[in-house]
Amino acid sequence: FYQSLDPEFVLKRLTASLAPPKSVRLSIVEDRIVAEGEAPDTWLDRARVAARQLEAGGPVFDISKVRDVSPEARAAEHWQTYVSRLEAQPGIIVAQQRASGGHFYISGLRDPQAADPQALLSGTGVDPARVHSQWQFYQSLDPKFVLKRLVASLAPPKSVRLTIIQDRIVAMGEAPAAWINRARVASQQLSADGLSLDISKLLELTPQELTHSRDAIQAVDIFFDSGKAVPGPAQLPVLDKLANQLKELAKDAREAGVTAQFMLTGHSDATGRETANVSISAARAETVRALLKKRGVDPELLLVRGAGTFEPAETEDSRTGSSANRRVSVTVTFH
Structure with missing residues (x-):
C-alpha cells in the first residue's frame, strides 16, 4: 500500500478528509490544488494543516482564495470596508484604527465640511454601538472644501462664478471693486498655503x-x-x-x-x-x-x-x- 502524490489522487483524499462545505470548490490548476469559496475558520484551520503537510512532498494546496466567513472574520472584514470608505473621503485623515474585544476604535482628522463618519457606517455591516471615534478639527486643502469656504466667507454676487479648474479655483464674471479687493486678499492668504485663487478673469462692475x-x-x-x-x-x-x-x-x-x-x-x-x-x-x-x-x-x-x-x-x-x-x-x- 502507498499513497500516490498525483494531484488527482491527492484531491480525492483531501475531499474525503476535509469534507469541504458546499460553498468551497476544490480543483486542479496546473498541478496545484486550489480551494475557492467561503468557509468558517474551523474548516480553514484544518485546511491549513493539510496544506502544511503537503509541503513536505506533494502538490501545492492553495487555500488563499477561500474567504473566512466566521462571525469574527466577517466583522473584521466589514470594519476594513468602513475604514477604506473613510480613507477614500476628501477631508478625512485616518490616523489610527484597531479592533479589540469585539469593539472598534478609530481616530484622525476631519474637516467640518467632510462627510459624517457616522453616516458612512450605513451599509457596511458594522454595529455603530461598537464603534468609538475621535476626530480632531482641521481644514482640508482639498480644492472642493476651499471653494466652499470661499463662497461662505466672500459671498460672491450673482454675477460671479467660482469654479475649480485643474485644482485651481477660478473666479469669473463681474463684481464691484470692493468685492474684488476682498477676493484679492483671500487669494494672497491662500497662496501662503500653496493654493491658487485666480481672479484675473474678474471684471470690475461699476453700479x-x-x-x-x-x-x-x-x-x-x-x-x-x-x-x-x-x-x-x-x-x-x-x-x-x-x-x-x-x-x-x-x-x-x-x-x-x-x-x-x-x-x-x-x-x-x-x-x-x-x-x-x-x-x-x-x-x-x-x-x-x-x-x-x-x-x-x-x-x-x-x-x-x-x-x-x-x-x-x-x-x-x-x-x-x-x-x-x-x-x-x-x-x-x-x-
Missing part, C-alpha cells in the same frame, strides 16, 4: 445699473410747512413711494455686491435765526428717518444731517422759494 434708481430717489423731496418738523398729509404718498424705492435699491445693491446708504438732509428757509433753522432742519431729517423706518426701510442704511439754510434749493426771492427750501432731500451712496 451703473443702479444709477437710474439712484437718480430717481435723489429727485424726491419731502416738503414741510413753515415752522413744522412733521410733513403734512399731502406728503404721505410721497413717503410711501420713497420707502419702496429705497427698499428696492437696497436689495438690488446687495445683489450687486455693494451696500446702498441713504443720507437724509434736512433744510429750512431763511425765516428766523440760523440756530433755530439748523435745529428744525435736523428735526425734519430725523422725522423722515422715523417715517421711513416705519415703512420697512432698514434704519441702519439711513443717515441724517441738518443743513439749515446753507444748501437752498432756490434763492428766497419769493414765497415759492421759501417753501421749496423747507424740505428733506436724499443722497444715495454705494460702498
Whole structure:
C-alpha cells in the first residue's frame, strides 16, 4: 500500500478528509490544488494543516482564495470596508484604527465640511454601538472644501462664478471693486498655503445699473410747512413711494455686491435765526428717518444731517422759494 502524490489522487483524499462545505470548490490548476469559496475558520484551520503537510512532498494546496466567513472574520472584514470608505473621503485623515474585544476604535482628522463618519457606517455591516471615534478639527486643502469656504466667507454676487479648474479655483464674471479687493486678499492668504485663487478673469462692475434708481430717489423731496418738523398729509404718498424705492435699491445693491446708504438732509428757509433753522432742519431729517423706518426701510442704511439754510434749493426771492427750501432731500451712496 502507498499513497500516490498525483494531484488527482491527492484531491480525492483531501475531499474525503476535509469534507469541504458546499460553498468551497476544490480543483486542479496546473498541478496545484486550489480551494475557492467561503468557509468558517474551523474548516480553514484544518485546511491549513493539510496544506502544511503537503509541503513536505506533494502538490501545492492553495487555500488563499477561500474567504473566512466566521462571525469574527466577517466583522473584521466589514470594519476594513468602513475604514477604506473613510480613507477614500476628501477631508478625512485616518490616523489610527484597531479592533479589540469585539469593539472598534478609530481616530484622525476631519474637516467640518467632510462627510459624517457616522453616516458612512450605513451599509457596511458594522454595529455603530461598537464603534468609538475621535476626530480632531482641521481644514482640508482639498480644492472642493476651499471653494466652499470661499463662497461662505466672500459671498460672491450673482454675477460671479467660482469654479475649480485643474485644482485651481477660478473666479469669473463681474463684481464691484470692493468685492474684488476682498477676493484679492483671500487669494494672497491662500497662496501662503500653496493654493491658487485666480481672479484675473474678474471684471470690475461699476453700479451703473443702479444709477437710474439712484437718480430717481435723489429727485424726491419731502416738503414741510413753515415752522413744522412733521410733513403734512399731502406728503404721505410721497413717503410711501420713497420707502419702496429705497427698499428696492437696497436689495438690488446687495445683489450687486455693494451696500446702498441713504443720507437724509434736512433744510429750512431763511425765516428766523440760523440756530433755530439748523435745529428744525435736523428735526425734519430725523422725522423722515422715523417715517421711513416705519415703512420697512432698514434704519441702519439711513443717515441724517441738518443743513439749515446753507444748501437752498432756490434763492428766497419769493414765497415759492421759501417753501421749496423747507424740505428733506436724499443722497444715495454705494460702498
